[in-house]
Amino acid sequence: MADHQRTIRIADFELPRGPVTIGALMTMSRASWEHLRSQINLRRQSDSSVPLARCRLCEAGVFIRSQATKTDHVPMFVHFPEGSKDCPWYEGRTLQPDDARAAQYQGHQESALHRQLCVTIEQLANADTRCTHSAVDTYLRPEIHKRGRWPDVYLEFGELGKFALEVQLSKPFAPEIAARHIHYDNEGVRLVWIFNVLEVPLPQGFHDVITMQRGNAFLFDDDAQAASIERGTLVLKCYLENGKGGWLEPRLVTLDDLQTGYGRSAFIEDRRSDLLVASSKEERSCWWKAFQRAQNDKPHSPFYSTAFAPAWDSLLLKVPGLETWKDEFWEARSDRGQAHVAMLFAILCSVAHSADTGTENVYITKYKGEGAVLAMLNSKLSSGDFKHCANLIDSFVRSTALADLAERPSLRRMIKQADDTEAQIDNEHPVWRAMARLFPEVLDGLVRAELDDLGRLPKWAVSSDMAVK
């Protein structure tokens, strides 16, 4: 590793993701950077002229390389091979994808074990009377032929649909994984990758497949074979991620158990987006519970209640600079930072909950019924306390189902006035970052984009102009 300093320090992703530093990439969870890696490869396959992520210096497309270490993998940004050698961050020669694929494919085709597994799987599937057509390693249709792709095992299973089973013994190559998912999706064929063993540590290519399959790994082994014979249909062994870097107890599943209605992937249980959806709500629900307790704290204002203390302490630990801001805020306004953040939370919760239920509910100010959210926002922005958050509030509202509110003349006027008279916090500011932790679906570009990719953005966080996607 002689040339360690020559590495891409910042990659600019298409919005809403925005810039991602190498530091941020390296501290991400595996699920998060693997999602980015897959999205980059999917884009590369579907439209190579517009990269999803670009090098900050030379603006050429970059991908995420998974660098193997002794026990794991470390992600890093790398220029695609056609990138400029003149870029100061150019990292030197990279592996030529075509050579790698050719070498791998050669070995793959020659493998007698591979052939035997494919034939066995086809025979077992054929024992099921619903299987009307099957083929091993054959050109199926002119479309597939033209693009030079054919599945290891192809099955037509009546109403259950058409399946391409890729039996993968050697590690698959990332661009190939993306290409196959796009291809079969266009053909209306469900793609399922089947492994023979789960190596430890698992090579990145297998991780990439599991990412596409939302945390599901399918194996065809002796247990699966025995169960297939017994049940008279194809049975696979399914490993589901446990969310802690390991697996749940494996289950024996059939093609009937697959969820196939979610775009490019077939899986038993969505282990990735369920966890992402849950973790997005986690911090917010602590604050919400604290707020409910605080409301019983009469006659004091709920926002000054000690009920918020644990939630506030946890936020202080997670948001760098919040502690310092709290002290500065006290100096400037003689008010408690915790109460200010709690009020901002109540403002944004009013927007989010009203967007979610379609009924206007505000948790700060006394407005009720139709027009309550707009009246609350106008009153909070006119009072001075929240003028410095006008841009935050504006971009929050615009990213929700209540986006139309942001076009109301009264609110436009308030926001402009606030923007003209007071310095605005931006997305680097500790208060903005605190809100991004509480409402990542809207304010954290990476989380928002990932939920959107997976079709799991909650409806309150879907703005009307996103429907085009």
Ligand SMILES: [Zn+2]
């Ligand atoms: Zn560059």
